[in-house]
Amino acid sequence: MTDADFLTATRTFYDAVAEDYADHFPGDGLAGRPLDRALIGVYAELVGREGAVADLGCGPGRLTGYLASLGLRVFGLDLSEGMLAIARRENPGLRFEQGSMLELGLADGSLAGVVSWYSSIHTPVDRLPSLFAGFHRVLAPGGHLLLAFQAGDAPRRHDRPWGHPVSLDFQRRRPEHMADLLTEAGFAVVSRTVREADEALAEPVPQAVLIARRPRKATP
Numbered sequence: 001m002t003d004a005d006f007l008t009a010t011r012t013f014y015d016a017v018a019e020d021y022a023d024h025f026p027g028d029g030l031a032g033r034p035l036d037r038a039l040i041g042v043y044a045e046l047v048g049r050e051g052a053v054a055d056l057g058c059g060p061g062r063l064t065g066y067l068a069s070l071g072l073r074v075f076g077l078d079l080s081e082g083m084l085a086i087a088r089r090e091n092p093g094l095r096f097e098q099g100s101m102l103e104l105g106l107a108d109g110s111l112a113g114v115v116s117w118y119s120s121i122h123t124p125v126d127r128l129p130s131l132f133a134g135f136h137r138v139l140a141p142g143g144h145l146l147l148a149f150q151a152g153d154a155p156r157r158h159d160r161p162w163g164h165p166v167s168l169d170f171q172r173r174r175p176e177h178m179a180d181l182l183t184e185a186g187f188a189v190v191s192r193t194v195r196e197a198d199e200a201l202a203e204p205v206p207q208a209v210l211i212a213r214r215p216r217k218a219t220p
């Protein structure tokens with residue numbers, strides 16, 4: 001599958017489901033997810049309030065808004081104009097741009113933080129090294145990455161969600177594999193947390209959150 005193929009499939013899917021997705025995952029400060037809030041709080045503290053933070057694959061901007069409420073200088077980027085329309089409506093005053101996180105038009109070392117909250121789950125596994133190399137490139141030395149994804153091996157296919165005539169695979173990944181790929185891209189993994197499956201949250205598999213840092217250059 002070419003980049004154009006899977007990016008078009010992903011954009012088409014999220015354009016179709018955008019309003020229903022936003023209703024299902026409201027921007028209410030991640031209610032019912034105290035561990036996520038705690039980890040995001042740790043991440044916000046590591047990043048600090050000085051540098052810019054990119055929420056890549058921001059969707060309807062629920063996390064972008066939450067990060068801004070913690071004092072971060074955050075903007076969002078997403079493939080889907082449908083998602084971005086909601087993000088702009090729900091987060092007036094924040095900046096949201098259309099684009100692919102696989103082709104970031106950002107200067108080298110220009111960010112203090114990169115966030116990919118369940119947005120790498122549609123990137124084929126053979127494109128992950130390139131994705132993580134791009135995250136590493138745009139982060140300044142000492143900058144931090146926050147990466148969330150469903151843990152596991154087999155993908156889950158979502159067919160006709162909310163009755164829309166679209167379908168897409170949601171990949172699940174092993175945290176140790178993702179940590180290895182981050183290390184190969186030049187990151188130092190700071191933490192890896194796996195939250196168990198939670199039926200009350202309609203999450204049938206464990207959820208993983210990794211925090212990684214682009215190391216500062218060693219002093220000679």
Ligand SMILES: C[S@@+](CC[C@H](N)C(=O)[O-])C[C@H]1O[C@@H](n2cnc3c(N)ncnc32)[C@H](O)[C@@H]1O
Nearest residue numbers: 014057058059078079080083100101117118119
């Ligand atoms: C499961 S949603 C998560 C959205 C948001 N981060 C959240 O937690 O609500 C995945 C999002 O990633 C976006 N996405 C997937 N691949 C992308 C890419 N290569 N570049 C930009 N956005 C992408 C999709 O358009 C979609 O909005």
